[in-house]
Amino acid sequence: MASTTTTFSLSLRTNQQTPFPKPSFFSNNNHLHFNSNNWAWTSVSTARKSRICVTSSQVLDSLAAKSEPALPTTVEVDLGNRSYPIYIGSGLLNQPDYLQRHVHGKRVLVVTNKTVAPLYLDKVVDALTRGNPNVSVESVILPDGEQYKDMDTLMKVFDKAIELRLDRRCTFVALGGGVIGDMCGCAAALFLRGVNFIQIPTTVMAQVDSSVGGKTGINHRLGKNLIGAFYQPQCVLIDTDTLNTLPDRELASGLAEVIKYGLIRDAEFFEWQEKNMHLLLARDPSAMAYAIKRSCENKAEVVSLDEKESGLRATLNLGHTFGHAIETGVGYGQWLHGEAVAAGTVMAVDMSYRLGWIDDSLVKRVGDILKQAKLPKAPPETVTVDMFKSVMAVDKKVADGLLRLILLKGPLGNCVFTGDYDRKALDDTLRAFCKS
Amino acid sequence: MASTTTTFSLSLRTNQQTPFPKPSFFSNNNHLHFNSNNWAWTSVSTARKSRICVTSSQVLDSLAAKSEPALPTTVEVDLGNRSYPIYIGSGLLNQPDYLQRHVHGKRVLVVTNKTVAPLYLDKVVDALTRGNPNVSVESVILPDGEQYKDMDTLMKVFDKAIELRLDRRCTFVALGGGVIGDMCGCAAALFLRGVNFIQIPTTVMAQVDSSVGGKTGINHRLGKNLIGAFYQPQCVLIDTDTLNTLPDRELASGLAEVIKYGLIRDAEFFEWQEKNMHLLLARDPSAMAYAIKRSCENKAEVVSLDEKESGLRATLNLGHTFGHAIETGVGYGQWLHGEAVAAGTVMAVDMSYRLGWIDDSLVKRVGDILKQAKLPKAPPETVTVDMFKSVMAVDKKVADGLLRLILLKGPLGNCVFTGDYDRKALDDTLRAFCKS
CATH class of the missing domain: 3.40.50.1970 (Rossmann fold)
Incomplete structure (x- = not known):
């Protein structure tokens, strides 16, 4: 399933049969590719960390x-x-x-x-x-x-x-x-x-x-x-x-990042959220504690592998490039960070779909879970295409003038960090979400 | 010659007989002590780095x-x-x-x-x-x-x-x-x-x-x-x-740091400066290149051993605690950094002498070389004891409320970084150099 530049997987799989295996990231089965335009794992990793296996x-x-x-x-x-x-x-x-x-x-x-x-x-x-x-x-x-x-x-x-x-x-x-x-x-x-x-x-x-x-x-x-x-x-x-x-609004804002972990690398966690979002919104202590723990595990794992964001860590920014543009465009403090990230995630998912990288069932699931979490699914009307382009140009993920984005690709739980995408898809997404 | 808290040496010795020895810092002959109040090497190091042996x-x-x-x-x-x-x-x-x-x-x-x-x-x-x-x-x-x-x-x-x-x-x-x-x-x-x-x-x-x-x-x-x-x-x-x-004034300012290296760790370099200061002031290219090279060697060696200033690196700040107080007290930009360091060095040397840690011949040599370099030997009259104390209280070398200073101790080329000194000596030095 791998080619040198476009096929990938970034999923962390849990395996109920062998609970607490030794971590085996970067084993021979996993090929970490990173060049100026594209970051990807080229095979589905079977690696797991013990802390994420309960x-x-x-x-x-x-x-x-x-x-x-x-x-x-x-x-x-x-x-x-x-x-x-x-x-x-x-x-x-x-x-x-x-x-x-x-x-x-x-x-x-x-x-x-x-x-x-x-x-x-x-x-x-x-x-x-x-x-x-x-x-x-x-x-x-x-x-x-x-x-x-x-x-x-x-x-x-x-x-x-x-x-x-x-x-x-x-x-x-x-x-x-x-x-x-x-x-x-x-x-x-x-x-x-x-x-x-x-x-x-x-x-x-x-x-x-x-x-x-x-x-x-x-x-x-x-x-x-x-x-x-x-x-x-x-x-x-x-x-x-x-x-x-x-x-409540701050609570929902935080859930945007919880949803993110599921989308980029932890399909099982996403599925858990789909079933338990109502408990999180009701502040059920056990459900909330579990969501926090599992989110921290995902974050800790990524940070441990790539502290200074040379590749993998950037995937934690799904929806953030669009989201930062929204926050900067409408003025800091108008939208909460997670609200902007939620709308940005919808835009990243839309663009991934336009590129043919994910199927429409995943687009629907993202829309549904954000709706459940009472998060916005589009930027405010005041943000224009030009505002997006202007703010995205100074994003930290620009390299030598090329904007790299985190996009979904493949089944739930997989993403890429790449500058290798059709510019038209980005333009189409921006136009689809902006009135001007 | 060593006791656990007060005897020390921090000198880098060159040895003409064995030119390019393997670096041997932290060999068994060198004991690095660091506690809250006192940093010292407890035996004279015979270690040398090849780059400083020409x-x-x-x-x-x-x-x-x-x-x-x-x-x-x-x-x-x-x-x-x-x-x-x-x-x-x-x-x-x-x-x-x-x-x-x-x-x-x-x-x-x-x-x-x-x-x-x-x-x-x-x-x-x-x-x-x-x-x-x-x-x-x-x-x-x-x-x-x-x-x-x-x-x-x-x-x-x-x-x-x-x-x-x-x-x-x-x-x-x-x-x-x-x-x-x-x-x-x-x-x-x-x-x-x-x-x-x-x-x-x-x-x-x-x-x-x-x-x-x-x-x-x-x-x-x-x-x-x-x-x-x-x-x-x-x-x-x-x-x-x-x-x-x-x-010229900027040139002299820089020489204050050149002199510092000799005083804290490189007696041979200090002696060379005593003989060649007139060449440095005349901007003789060879003499200047040598002084720069030897200074960089000293600096590089110290930084390589203690990048984050947990001890040794602080010794590069001889005269700087007094000097920073002068710069802050008279207003940034009034005195050049090296001018303030020169006056601060005289004060540190004065205090070292009051503590009985150096003999008067070294006090005289420091005064003489600073005079040769056309550098000030006292703070401006406008700086008061209270100004010194106020600025020194926020110095980065304060630890748990105790001001640690770099002071000379022993023969030329030796210093300590210590908070273990008689407060009266500090007070006496401040009063001796301030009109109020």
């Missing part, structure tokens, strides 16, 4: 059977001497040890926003200091919203850290959603040329995606995330109880 | 005997897969190959300033493009001076790069002195989460110190270099001809 029912059972205090589920991001754990569980902020073991030095700066601070800042300060009187905690509270993910706001973090005379042996803690995580991580990467930091994500978006993997950064008025660094945290602590206060 | 006369002979076009001297910065060469020579900008071999992608952004651009920008564009028509070069010209090493100016580089729609396969080139190198490197580290960059330093300061080793960053109004990243270039290209246009 079934959803196994996880649900273990979560249901938990005693107090519950032991968190731990997913490891494997990056050599920069490896770190993702702790996932209910009530983790009441168990100070998980947080305290990753604090370096005696001084902590919590970076949070005006929405999250009244809800969780005291709890986090308590978790950092309980039984640990030598640690002092300060905080900087930023305005809330993607429109503040800029250099001016980032400078407020530096101002605070410097005014407090924090030194290299301090720890920054990101308490909030994706914007806070990206900005706190960027500040940690740059303050005194790098200090330790911890992620405490409080939104679905941050818990399933942005807090994991070390991408930090801020927006430029001409494009999203154009300024930043790869900088890994000491740990990610996901207290699923923080989702209890999340607005 | 004598000055050997280098001068080889430079004098050069034919056209001269082959550059190459010093390697050894950092595993991030290793890179420093090319040193006359007329290197007329030999495009050295530059072109390190350009990634087809688009280059030269970051320079209003002083250097009229002198060398055309030459650098020519070196990048001669025989290489596929490469396009753009430039951004910043104002000149330490007072512009700030976030507002850095944003101009991002604005330009984004407006030009540069992608990850571009190369940034820093053409200028230390300010340009630090800012261009910082921009390269952060643009699209990291692009390639090349250093073309045009001042003595940048050629002997700041362009080598990957420290990038900008100033904050409250302190120098507080925001930045460790980010290594693809190469450093030092065309010594660029020094022909350097003002």
